[in-house]
Amino acid sequence: MESSGSAGGGSRLEAAIGDAIAHDATLKVSLASQHYLDGTSKVELARRHGLSRFQVARLLEEARDEGIVRIEIVDPVAAGRDLAPLARRLGVSSVTVAAERPGESARAAIARQVARLLTAQLPEGGRLGVAWSRTLMHLPGALGQLSRADVVQLVGSLSTSGYSTAQSSALAHSLGAHTRGQVWALPTPLIVDSAQVAASLRAMEEVRSTLDAADSLDVATVSIGAWSEGDSTLWARLRPEEQRQAREAGVVAEICGILLGADGAVWHSAMEDRVIGVRPDQLRRARVIAAAPAVGRPDAVLAAARSGLVDDIVLGPELAEQVAALFE
Template identity: 40%
Template sequence: MARISRDYYLNNRSKVDIAKDYGISRFQVARHLEEARALGIVRIDVRFPEAAADLAPTRLAAALGVEQVRISPTGPDDRATREAMAQQAAAEIMVAAAPGAIIGVSWSRTLDLAARYVTHLPPCDIVQLAGALPVPGSGNSLELIQNLGRHNGVSTWPLWAPLVVENSQTAQGLRRQPEIADSLAKASSLDAAVVAVGAWMPGLSTVWNRVDNQVKLEAAQAGAVAECSGRLIDADGCPVSSELDERVLAVSLSQLQNTPKVVAVAQGAARADAVRAVLAAGFVTTLLIDEELAVALSGK
């Protein structure tokens, strides 16, 4: 797939010529190219940074069908961009956390940083929305919840389990554990939630590397373009039924759809299709993005 993709995308050779070289049909070439993109062997990224100055959050929110769009500056590197977005996310968490509220927080590297920027919280409940998924060089969802729980009067509902387990039987057993069952049930009565949006491709979803190639490909072929707390979503905003869904310990899409306020955090133009898919699912009220992604979503 890599060699065929190189010939097609980098060497500008036609599918007919490539088919002759490899002794296959041009339809097989097309299928290999499609699978190469689904598996992340090929990534296509188009950027229009010069259009960022013309962005209008209110107009973009109306076009996307959400109540609010918050746009953070795209920095000189990924870390700088994430720091700016983390501060915005922290502000959203503090605004949402009214006294006595039940706030759900998922995990991403940006949200992990955001927890450190939260300076105050009233007495409220903080619910962990996704099981632990350690990422090298970053924290995990358990640490994030513990960090938010340091504020006086805050009660935490940790999810003492991995985000993705080996099989559905293991997941079912863990869901029956009282502590895990209570936290998952608490997600049905959220007043607000903060989640991250990933694209179903390598480097754009922390879940991607936790499953084998067969699961990745089957999910992509089933239409998965977005990932939110381990839940896969297709371009129309519908949940994607897959083996992965049975192995994930996290908030469900239906629970998010029943939450009055949901802040979704996403970064980078490569996540544009994923964000559109999550918006189509109908649970996002506030979208927190960087300038690069805002440009991609605005169609400039």
Template identity: 45%
Template sequence: MSTTHQELLADIATAYYLDNTSKVEIAKEHGISRFQVARYLDEARREGVVDITIHRPAHTQIDAAALAAVLGVEGVDIAREPAGRSAREAVAVQAAATLDSLARKGCTIGVSWSRTLSLMTTHLGQLPTCDVVQLAGDLRFGNDAGSGQLIHQLGTAAGGRTWPLPAPLIVESAQLASSLRRLPEISEAQAKADHLDIAMVAIGTWTSGRSTVWARVSEEERASIAAAGAVAEISGRLLTETGEHVDAGLDGRVIAVTIDQLRAATTTVAIAYGLDNLPGVLAALRGGFIQRLVIDGDLAAALAEHAGLDAA
């Protein structure tokens, strides 16, 4: 290949790849057809005049199976985030796909409330016929319809019987919570949670904006909970950094699934997203009751780094 021809290839490649000049414009400038431009571009790549390097985001290089193995869970599902989709929506879409892959006819599905799990139900297709149990009382934000809509949508997708939990997640006193738990519709739902095939829960780190419960307790209570060592919250239940369940004065006021019930579930699926949720996810994993994790790419990369797992 002559120097003149090589320079021609370099000029055309520069115009196309670096200057964003169209093939039609390049053809006019050099007095050739746009088909010749295309052939020259192919030749430039083949001859090494053009060297294209693609740098993928770190999380797309993570081996999900290897990450699951090092974290000690049965599976890790990493949500992809197409343009225009938030991390929350991406995780909600993946959670719907994960639930669809796990659901079997006749099984019992339990679901806690979170904004991401609520969004998950809008991405579900028709599931095999299953019973659905609400695992946590209602906790609404702004115009959100709350857990009532979540359980209705999931129940419609599953087509089986539903066990709603018609109570707030947190009430003012342990005495009131105890009275509510004695109501048949609540006690039956909580008893049904003893026999879960699939439990869908959200992990929240105990901090502002990352726990649905944080905003519903006083500043004094937050300080007391932090002093007790709580770093994570799942359906109103608190975990320490080492994954141990801690009461911290909140348990008695919470109407929700217990950690022991989650341990008894055949498969507990936990969802989370965002780098700032890393402490909460690590605490839940150390607790040993999570079998499946649904997370976004950033959190997957952080977990892989924490575990010393090299990208593929």
């Protein structure tokens, strides 16, 4: 009999505890709904429920800790601004405007939006191509975890004002750490002194295998350079005579060492034989996300879009307005 009474007492106690927990949860839901949805003050909630202001505050804090209340902060800048009408006019899949956050550079803001698109587009087990630029060097810091994928360096290393060839080649390895896949590095300069030297380098096994790996890219990240001093990383590597010839031929943009005219056509010249990097046909087979940092050169963005080399373009607000103005 004592055993039976003890068991009955235990059941009643468990039931009482269960009722108290349910009442406590119901109270938290009620307080949270009135406070966060209706805007009722903690003082008024205390009066309505016969509690102290401090008890209300404690219960609301517990509601957050227990997941009854979930507060989501949406940064309107984080996703960028999608300009679908402009994308249709350009004939590309998307145009994203990257607004700067406080303390953030324009190039870092563009790289952050490239990272967002890359995270969405890169398939598991895929192959990612990357070309270094002063904008895309900010890419690793903007990335979280990516799908597992191999990484292919699209062009040979180069240096530019304030940046070394080591930083250029390190980008592919840094992205490889994010994707946890094989890295196909390109241990050559972007452009060499002669076609003979370039041919000799392309014949090297490690160079040939990387260039061949670009045949099956799923996604690539590149930068659109305007064809002028300071806007193209290739410009300073060309001889003055080649710079002049390119200008006279109407070149307005450069992507991965590929020179483009205003109509998007690739400019073919002897210079191509000295460049070591991805070919136009290889880029056209991939989903290409392009960063466009050159404010004041909307013609470069238009040429890139017309070339068929890029699918998604990320640019700053000022350049976006300049590109849109081309269609007015």
